[in-house]
Amino acid sequence: MSERPSTPAPPELTCDRCQLPLVLGKVKASYLGNSFEVELSCCPGCGFIYVPEELALGKMAQVEQALEDK
Amino acid sequence: MDGQQVKLWESRCIEEFPPACSAACPVHLDVRGLAELLRKGDLRAAHAHACRFIPFPGIVGHLCDHPCQSACRRSESGDAIRIHELERTIATAGFNAPPFRRGRAMEKKRVAVLGAGLSGMTAAADLIVKGHEVVVFEANAQLLGRLRQNPNLPASILEADLARFENTGIEFRYEQTANAATLADEFDAVYVGTGPAGQSDIDIDPLTYTTRHPKIFAGGSRRYGSHYSLITSLSDGRYAALSIERMLQGASLIANRDSQGSQASRLYVNVAVHAPLPAVAPADPAQGYSPAEAQAEAARCFPCHCLECVQVCPYLEHYGGYPKRYIREIYNNETIVMGARKSNRMINSCTLCGLCAEVCPEQLGMGEVCLSARQGMVAKNHMPVSHHDFALRDLAFSRSKAFALARHQPGHNESALLFFPGCQLSASSPDHVARFYQHLCAKVDGGVGLMLGCCGAPAHWAARDDLFGETRADFRAEWERLGKPPVITACSSCYRMFTDHQPDVPTESVWTLLERIGLPDAGGVPSRLTIHDPCTTRHESAIHASVRRIAHQRGATIVELEGAERTTCCGFGGLAQLANREVADKIVDRRIGQNESDHLTYCAMCRDNFARRGKRAVHILDLLYPDGDAAARADPGFSARQENRGRLKRGLLRDLWGEDVTEPADDIELAMSAEVQADLEKKLILLDDIRQTVRHAETSGEKLIDQKTGHFVAQHRPVAMTYWVEYSLEGGRHVVHRAYSHRMQLEIAP
Numbered sequence: 001m002s003e004r005p006s007t008p009a010p011p012e013l014t015c016d017r018c019q020l021p022l023v024l025g026k027v028k029a030s031y032l033g034n035s036f037e038v039e040l041s042c043c044p045g046c047g048f049i050y051v052p053e054e055l056a057l058g059k060m061a062q063v064e065q066a067l068e069d070k
Numbered sequence: 071m072d073g074q075q076v077k078l079w080e081s082r083c084i085e086e087f088p089p090a091c092s093a094a095c096p097v098h099l100d101v102r103g104l105a106e107l108l109r110k111g112d113l114r115a116a117h118a119h120a121c122r123f124i125p126f127p128g129i130v131g132h133l134c135d136h137p138c139q140s141a142c143r144r145s146e147s148g149d150a151i152r153i154h155e156l157e158r159t160i161a162t163a164g165f166n167a168p169p170f171r172r173g174r175a176m177e178k179k180r181v182a183v184l185g186a187g188l189s190g191m192t193a194a195a196d197l198i199v200k201g202h203e204v205v206v207f208e209a210n211a212q213l214l215g216r217l218r219q220n221p222n223l224p225a226s227i228l229e230a231d232l233a234r235f236e237n238t239g240i241e242f243r244y245e246q247t248a249n250a251a252t253l254a255d256e257f258d259a260v261y262v263g264t265g266p267a268g269q270s271d272i273d274i275d276p277l278t279y280t281t282r283h284p285k286i287f288a289g290g291s292r293r294y295g296s297h298y299s300l301i302t303s304l305s306d307g308r309y310a311a312l313s314i315e316r317m318l319q320g321a322s323l324i325a326n327r328d329s330q331g332s333q334a335s336r337l338y339v340n341v342a343v344h345a346p347l348p349a350v351a352p353a354d355p356a357q358g359y360s361p362a363e364a365q366a367e368a369a370r371c372f373p374c375h376c377l378e379c380v381q382v383c384p385y386l387e388h389y390g391g392y393p394k395r396y397i398r399e400i401y402n403n404e405t406i407v408m409g410a411r412k413s414n415r416m417i418n419s420c421t422l423c424g425l426c427a428e429v430c431p432e433q434l435g436m437g438e439v440c441l442s443a444r445q446g447m448v449a450k451n452h453m454p455v456s457h458h459d460f461a462l463r464d465l466a467f468s469r470s471k472a473f474a475l476a477r478h479q480p481g482h483n484e485s486a487l488l489f490f491p492g493c494q495l496s497a498s499s500p501d502h503v504a505r506f507y508q509h510l511c512a513k514v515d516g517g518v519g520l521m522l523g524c525c526g527a528p529a530h531w532a533a534r535d536d537l538f539g540e541t542r543a544d545f546r547a548e549w550e551r552l553g554k555p556p557v558i559t560a561c562s563s564c565y566r567m568f569t570d571h572q573p574d575v576p577t578e579s580v581w582t583l584l585e586r587i588g589l590p591d592a593g594g595v596p597s598r599l600t601i602h603d604p605c606t607t608r609h610e611s612a613i614h615a616s617v618r619r620i621a622h623q624r625g626a627t628i629v630e631l632e633g634a635e636r637t638t639c640c641g642f643g644g645l646a647q648l649a650n651r652e653v654a655d656k657i658v659d660r661r662i663g664q665n666e667s668d669h670l671t672y673c674a675m676c677r678d679n680f681a682r683r684g685k686r687a688v689h690i691l692d693l694l695y696p697d698g699d700a701a702a703r704a705d706p707g708f709s710a711r712q713e714n715r716g717r718l719k720r721g722l723l724r725d726l727w728g729e730d731v732t733e734p735a736d737d738i739e740l741a742m743s744a745e746v747q748a749d750l751e752k753k754l755i756l757l758d759d760i761r762q763t764v765r766h767a768e769t770s771g772e773k774l775i776d777q778k779t780g781h782f783v784a785q786h787r788p789v790a791m792t793y794w795v796e797y798s799l800e801g802g803r804h805v806v807h808r809a810y811s812h813r814m815q816l817e818i819a820p
Contacts, residue, residue, distance in 0.1 A: 016775040017784065026819035032455075037819050047818045048772060050783070051794065056812040064813050068454035069410045 018045030025049075031058075033068045071448050076401045082434040083394035084336050089374035091153060094141035095337035096305030099123045101153055102226035108156060108368035113361055116166040120157070124196040125170075125234065126188065126304070128227035129217060131161025136297045137332055143374055151261035151371050152359075158362040163430070167231060170238045170766070179258040179318045182206075185212040185795050186242065188300065189290030190263030191235070193314070194366070198238050205241045207248045208263075216265065218536060220323040254285040259314045263290035263307060264300075277330065278323045278500055279310035283756030287313055306361045307332065336433040338376045371581070379426035381437070382638070384656035385646065386426060386436065389416055393426070394437055396435060400443045404450075409450060417443045418649035419458045421657065422531060423550070423605035423639035444533035457649040458532035460754045464712065465537070468493040468524035469544060473715040477549035479517040480726050482745030486516030486554040489580070490568075492561030493524050495689075497711030498674035500718035502691040504725070505590070506580075513587040520554045521545070524720055525564035530571070531645045542572060549575065558583055560675050562604040562613070563643075570734065578605075581616040581672060581690065590694050594625030599688065600665050602674035602680075603634040605643055615691055617672050624693040631664055647679070650756070658683050668701045678705040707747070738764050742806040755793065755809050762786055763795045764804050781807055 014021045022041040027049055029038050041050040051060070087093070091101040100123060107116040120127045124328045134154055142150035179202045183190045186208035194204045208215075213232060217223060249649040253260045262272065262281075272281050272288045280344040289306030291298050309330055314324050344465040350367040352359045359367060379393060380386045396416070403413035420440035449454040467473060473493065478485050489510055491503045510518045526541030549557070558564040582776045599621065607613050614634040619626055631637070638661050641647045641654030662669065662685035669687040671677050680687035682705035692700035706714060741819065742750075748779030750760070767773040767784030774783040781798045792815070796807045 010776070010778075012784065013774050013776050016772045016773045022774070028817050028819045029814050030817075031528045031814045040816070042772075046772070048774065048785075049494065049816045049818065050774060051785070051792070051812060053674060053794070053808060054793065058339040060812050060814055061404050064456065065454070066410065068456060069412065069414050 013041075013050065015043035015045060015048055017048075018043050022050055027051045031064055032070075034067055045063075071401055071404050071442050073401075075442070079397050079434060080394050081441055082430075082432040083340055083392065083397065084432060085376045085392040086394055087335050087337040087376075088329075089339075090141040090143050091138035091151075091334045093329075093337075094137045094332050096137070096299075096302045096332045097123055097308055098329070099138065101151075102371065102373045104156065104160070105151065105153075105368040105373060108160075108364055109371065111361070111365050113160060113163045113364070114165055117163060117661075118168070120160055121167045124304075125192050126231040126244050127157075127379075128161045128231045129188070129214075129223060130301065130304070131157040132223050132227060132383035133217075133220065134301050135301070137301065141334075143339050143341055144344075144347075144370060144372065147344045148346035148370070152349050152367055154175055155352065155359050156368060159359045159361065160281055162226065162358065163361070164333070167234050169234050169236060170195050170199055171346060172239050173199050173201035176203060177318075180205070180256075181314060182248070182253040182257040182260045184248060184253070184262045185209075185261065185290065186264055187216065187265050187290055188214065188304045189307035189310070190261060190646045192304050193261045193263060193311040194240050194307075195235065195238075196308055196311035197314060198240050200311075202315075202318070203241075204244060204813050207243050207246045207253075207639070209245065211244050212602045213242065250286050251283060254283060257586035258318060260286045261307070261310050261314065262286060262288035264308075265291050265294075266295065271423050278313045278325065279306060280313060285317075302332070305776050306468065312760065332397050336654045337374060338378065339372065339374045340378060340478065341372075344372055345409075351621065358718040376431065378429040378431065379434075382425055382636075383431055383436075384660050385419055385421065388419070388653050388656060390524070393430075393439070395441055396436065400439060402457050403442060403450075404446045413443075414447070414452075414454050415457070415650055417447070418454075418644075419643050419646050419653045421641065421646045421654075423490075423637075423642035424608055425605065425636065425638055428608065428635060440644070441531075441533060443529075448533045448535070451612075453533070458534070458645055458788070460646050460708075461528040462532060462534065464493075464708070465524050465526075465528045465541070467712050468522075468715065469541060472712075472720055473522050474544070475520065475522040475719050475722070476552060477521075477727065478519045478552060479511050481518075481703035482517030484517055485519030485552050487514055487583075488519040488521055488549065488552060488555040488557050490521050490523075490525070490559050490564055492559065492674075493715060494678075495520075495674040495691075496564075496718050497520060497717045498678050498714070499689060499691055499712055500708055500714045500721070502689075502695055503718055504722055505695055506560070506691060507722070508726075509590045510580075510587070514658045518558075519555055520722070521548060521557075522554075523548075524717070525559075526571075527567050527568040530567065530646060531643070538571075546572070546575075553620075562610075563605040563675075564608070565607040565613075578611070579616070581620060582612050584620060585616045589623060590619065592624075592694065593695060594623065594629075596625045597692075597694050598627045598629065599670035599695075600631060600667045601634075601669040602630040602631070602639040602640075602669050602676060602687075604671060604676050605637055605639040606673070608635055608637060613672075616676045618691060622671060622694055624696075626670065626693060628670070629665065630668055640671075640673070640679040642675045642679055651752070654679075655683065662666070662687075681705040707751045708754065710756070711749075712756065725802070736761070738768075739803045740764075740806055741800070741803045746806055747806065748807055750806075753810060755811055759788075759793050760795050760806055760809055762788055763793045763809075764797060767795075792816075 013053040024039050027040045089102045102536045124130050139153045144151050183194045184204045187394035198204050225762045250260050250262050274288050287310040289310045291303045307415040347370050377584045399413045403411045417440050422437035472494045528537045529537035558580045562579045641657040672690040677791050679689045686701035688700045720731045763786035766786040785794045791811050793811045795809045797804045
């Protein structure tokens with residue numbers, strides 16, 4: 001996964017519970033015992049991490065497959 | 071995977087055997103490759119290709135006795151390819167053969183060649199390329215003396231071939247005769263190729279060209295007398311040089327020489343599929359083929375390949391190879407120590423349908439190979455989770471209380487038979503299952519028990535032997551509790567699983583039973599249907615016959631494709647559809663494209679896959695219970711499949727067993743466009759996953775809101791998948807705008 005998300009969260013997306021706009025934050029991504037750090041949009045209040053569809057089906061799926069084939 | 075077994079499988083794929091022409095050529099000239107280049111009109115490349123095999127392309131092009139042509143398989147459908155004429159066209163096209171280049175030997179040795187005929191000069195060429203010092207002794211004043219007297223060989227052609235020897239470092243000693251035994255004292259090896267006039271008392275080994283003297287090798291026209299063959303004489307020089315090289319290196323002279331010399335090939339070629347074609351006649355026979363004529367003649371070459379399996383299987387075609395190569399890749403995939411296992415998806419994309427073994431001249435089945443590889447992957451914990459996870463969760467659903475059921479017929483304490491409709495028919499046509507069960511109950515004395523559940527096929531296909539064992543144990547416990555009645559299966563995969571893996575369970579297909587007990591009452595509707603036999607019934611001729619007779623009784627005129635034993639998979643077998651949608655779609659698309667008429671099948675998954683890809687198709691039960699335009703019925707999709715199973719069980723409990731079962735109320739009512747629904751289906755996201763995610767967001771408040779659209783974005787990770795749903799609330803309904811999922815787990819970094 002790239003160091004930065006391929007598509008940052010749109011500015012109009014806010015946390016419904018905390019009523020706060022999302023900010024980029026460091027996130028630990030793990031799969032099959034491997035983990036690494038990435039920057040993703042998160043709620044600064046509750047820590048809700050947002051994954052856009054392009055990321056989930058793109059780079060994230062690629063990394064998942066690469067780890068499954070490792 | 072067992073290495074010995076892998077070698078056995080590999081040995082049964084014959085695609086890599088040479089075509090008959092190359093096998094018949096003593097030096098195995100790649101005639102098929104030449105024809106392919108000529109077919110493209112690339113004479114220059116064809117010439118260069120010939121020069122790689124033949125040291126004297128000009129001479130051979132004019133004088134070869136072409137044993138290749140007699141072996142040509144084209145002769146079984148028209149005339150043999152005029153290979154010699156093609157060689158001549160190449161030889162006279164005016165291209166210069168590349169000169170030989172002296173190689174670098176690790177340990178340079180000195181070799182004497184006696185006689186500068188074709189065999190001696192070939193040996194000299196091969197040994198100089200290997201980097202040795204070569205001295206040629208010729209009794210006459212010229213090289214290739216006898217060939218110079220041949221009126222059919224222009225001198226310019228001979229000289230052009232000899233030009234390849236210039237500046238190679240070979241030392242030619244003209245007008246010198248020498249004694250081989252004496253030379254053997256001075257040189258590390260000696261080749262005697264002195265022609266028919268030479269010493270005749272040499273005893274030559276036909277495989278290694280060795281003589282009684284360990285350093286002296288011999289061959290060439292001396293071996294043939296009146297049966298002289300130019301190309302065989304040339305090949306003697308080549309194989310003697312190989313022996314000399316091996317002797318100089320201290321290697322075995324006899325190892326790996328099985329393919330040496332002219333021989334028959336094991337390559338299977340289905341000649342019958344090629345229409346007969348006569349040879350192209352050159353406009354001027356004395357001049358031979360023009361380039362255009364040669365191109366037309368080369369285009370008659372099939373070319374010879376086996377590929378019987380690849381031609382019938384979109385999966386085998388998809389990966390661009392053939393079984394022998396795949397088997398090697400699959401074995402490497404398992405034994406690789408570092409790096410990615412690149413063949414995982416290929417291994418999981420096979421439908422295990424068995425068609426390849428059916429058409430293979432050696433009965434090699436890739437399904438057996440792939441299943442064995444899957445077992446190895448599971449055993450070593452290398453099976454990619456994502457490939458089979460969805461199918462195994464679906465299996466878990468079928469084993470759960472939501473669907474599983476095992477009962478005697480209402481009002482009975484024992485069962486003469488046990489009906490096992492299977493999970494996919496129940497998922498596709500729950501109403502048919504319920505009606506059909508009642509028909510069985512009405513027609514069979516002694517009670518017909520009912521068992522809803524899974525036969526374990528998905529676990530077997532995923533090589534999850536543990537889970538397959540558990541599923542079989544579930545079945546056995548209930549079957550024994552019901553008194554071990556004979557099992558009647560409606561699904562051909564269930565039939566396969568029971569007969570192959572629980573042979574002590576008496577199993578019969580419902581279609582053969584139905585013929586004995588009689589069909590449900592309903593009028594036949596005339597129809598014309600192409601029958602598709604499920605791949606899991608490939609050799610079940612009694613079932614094939616029963617289904618055809620049943621369809622006939624219902625007014626159907628049956629159109630056959632290649633016959634039941636050559637049937638294909640619908641793409642679902644082996645869980646291929648879940649591991650590789652692209653390949654599975656190619657498989658089903660090829661099948662449904664075979665003709666225009668509606669398809670008739672007796673596997674619910676086949677019918678629904680045909681429908682999913684736009685083919686009008688009916689299940690045999692649609693003929694038993696006619697109701698409108700059944701062939702237009704859409705694929706229910708994965709969500710409805712699970713819901714239908716649950717609904718079937720609840721309906722049966724209510725209607726047949728009189729239990730008070732209520733339908734679960736949906737707290738989350740979903741709505742979405744057809745596009746979104748199709749997208750979810752492709753992404754293997756169930757409506758139940760969506761409901762859980764929305765429910766989680768609504769109860770916990772954990773969701774995002776898009777201030778511009780007012781849409782909510784929710785996420786939920788019930789077990790190993792995170793589901794994302796974008797939805798809005800409209801009139802009390804949750805309108806789904808998109809959903810997706812990932813497996814990676816995320817948390818705020820500490």
